[in-house]
Amino acid sequence: MQQLNDFLSVIDSYIGSAGWFPFALLGVGLFFTIYLKFPQIRYFGFAFKILRGKFDKAGDQGDTSHFQALTTALSGTVGTGNIAGVALAVHLGGPAALFWMVVTAAIGMCTKFVEVTLSHKYREVAQDGTMAGGPMYYMKNKLNMKWLAVVFAVATVLSSFGTGNMPQINSISSALKSTFAIEPWMTGAVLSVILAFVIIGGIKRIASVTEKLVPAMAIVYFIGCFSVIFANLENLIPSITSIFSSLFTTTAATGGFLGATIMYAFNVGVGRGLFSNEAGQGSAPIAHASAKGHEPVSEGMVAILEPFIDTIIICSITGLTLLSSGVWQEKHLNDFAVTDMSILAGHDYTDDNKPGRVALKEHLSGENPLPVFDGMLQVENGKITSVVTVIHARSLAEDITVNESFGGSPLTGEVEISNGKPVDGSISFYGKSLIHSVPLTAIAFTKGWFGDYGQYIVSIGILLFAFSTAISWSYYGDRAMTFLWGSGSVKYYRIVYVAGFFIAAIADTTIIWTVAAIAIAVMTLPNLLGIFLLRKDMKSTIADYWKGMKEEFPDEKTPE
Incomplete structure (x- = not known):
């Protein structure tokens, strides 16, 4: 597993985690923001009129309403990125990462407006009579670049597993195991059956589920978040201040x-922001292409609301919950993930003074790596007797117990260590360290008015959020398969999708996040290229839209 994760990390380092990727993502969004004169601001209020169906016509083609398309797309984005992803961003980049998540969303509102408008404009009717759309259709029908459309469609199929499938069920199973002691295989089995039932019904059944599920789960989650924020109200202003105070300086160790550098916080915030709202990835346009409508720009305006709801509202509230509770900088007892652990040779490292913190930080950043331990680690009754230092989750681990297995008896004997990591993955290391993802958010929720019961809100929230994401992403993969091999191929895709959902329930978390990062990048790049090439088409489409609105609704005040 470690070798596989290392290999995937190398691939990701050249694309999604490369220094140029966030600049490409934000650059295209910023270009359209200026080129189209800030549509995410000018059209924001008008989008609500469209959402209510004010300008709909009886004969509009499509499978879903504007609201159903929005909730389907939101269910695809409101998932682990809002609960686990925000916690991971704060864990890695500190408070400043939250700022860059919000900036990514603000710019992404324009990017999503563009990609949805173009995808809706060039959609087609599939062999089975349903609407089929997405970036692959404008690439084929307008750009005449079928090869790029194929690359995007293949990437969409892969991303449906790397974004919508594997990370979601893994987060669900982890949350239910830590909160209710439910074995991951049981969670995977039950939810796989439910998933199969929903997705077999196609977009109409998916939309009917998501339009009810998304509002309900948002209300439950908000109640939990505000219970923590108000219970720690004295920390709210300092938390907000920390977000901005660390923007242009290295985030201080606490x-x-x-600590985290400026660029590291920037890269983490942008990366997690994209994973959360998927603006520029080209996924949401597939859902919006199913909406009933005769004007593509109208559906593009509805899409403006997505990053605002998903990231600017939900992720910001999650971030303030984490910061105000203070748990993001505290060490907690947890089972160590081997892929997130490193054993250093020697015991001269500490995090209770500045030189020690600097040495550990430079080791984690790769700037000045410390020597790792190789050989046989001596353990007696669960306690390490060799002279080593254990790093876990980017922190100095404490009170470590080595067990024969997860939940097993304390080990006495030798543990083979290669390049700082245990060779036998079945051996459990348990102790105090920083934590991230779902477990961090779960602990934060116990610091509110609900006390220990708060963790149940996170478990229920991650179950609903992540499961709805898996439902929506199955549709994205469904449409990509329809584009590549026709409607007949969809049934085979669904079988593999459900099987992968079950398998990922018991897979390694770190590897799943790495796979997701790669899939996002491979899907995003063709889409960014495509919408940039169609910039003039986009501008003329908007001009024609407002011209038609004036003729059809002369008394309507429009923000053209």
Whole structure:
């Protein structure tokens, strides 16, 4: 597993985690923001009129309403990115990462407006009579670049597993195991059956589920978040201040957090922001292409609301919950993930003074790596007797117990260590360190008015959020398969999708996040290229839209 994760990390380092990727993502969005004169601001209020169906016509083609398309797309984005992803961003980049998540969303509102408008404009009717759309159709029908459309469609199929499938069920199974002690295989089995039932019904059944599920789960989650924020109200202003104070300086070390550089916080925030709202990835346009409508720009305006709801509202509230509770900088007892652990040779490292923090931080950043341990680690009754230092989750681990297996008896004997990591993955390391993802958010929710019961809100939230994401992403993969091999191929895709959902329930979390990062990048790049090439088409489409609105609704005040 470690070798596989290392290999995938190398691939990701050249694309999604490369220094140029966030600049490409934000650059295209910023270009359209200026080129189209800030449509995410000018059209924001008008989007609500469209959402209510004010300008709909009886004969509009499509499978879903504007609201159903929005909730389907939101269910595809409101998932682990809002609960686990925000916690991971704060864990890695500190408070400043939240700012860059919000900036990514603000710019992404324009990017999503463009990609949805173009995808809706060039959609087609599939062999089975349903609407089929997405970036692959404007690439084929307008750009005449079928090869690029194929690349995007293949990437969409892969991304449906790397974004919508594997990380979602893994987060669900982890949350239910830690909260209710439900074995991951049981969670995977039950939810796989439910998933199969929903997605077999196609977009109409998916939309009917998501239009009810999304509002309900948002209300439940908000109640949990505000219970923590109001219970720690004295920390709210300092938390907000920390977001901005660390923007242009290295995030200071605090508690178990060893600090983060400006660029690292920027890269993490943009990366997590994209994973959360998927603006520029080209996924949401596939859902919006199913909406009933005769004007593509109208559906593009509805899409403006997505990053605002998903990231600017939900992710910001999650971030303030984490910061105000203070748990992001505290060490907590947890089972160590082997892929997130490193054993250093020697015991001269500490995080209770500045030199020690600097040395550990430079080791984690790769700037000045410390020597790792190789050989046989001596353990007696669960306690390490060799002279080593254990790093886990980017923090100095404490109170470590080595067990024969997860939940097993304390080990006495030798553990083979290669390049700082245990060779036998079945051996469990348990102790205090920083934590991230779902477990971090779960602990934060226990610091509110609900006390220990708060963790149940996170478990229920991650179950609903992540499961709805898996439902929506199955539709994205469905449409990509329809584009590549026709409607007949969809049934085979659904079988593999459900099987992958079950398998990922028991897979390694770190590897799944790495796969997701790669899939996002491979899908995003063709889409960014495509919408940039169609910039003039987009501008003329908007001009024609407002011209038609004036003729059809002369008394309507429009923000053209």
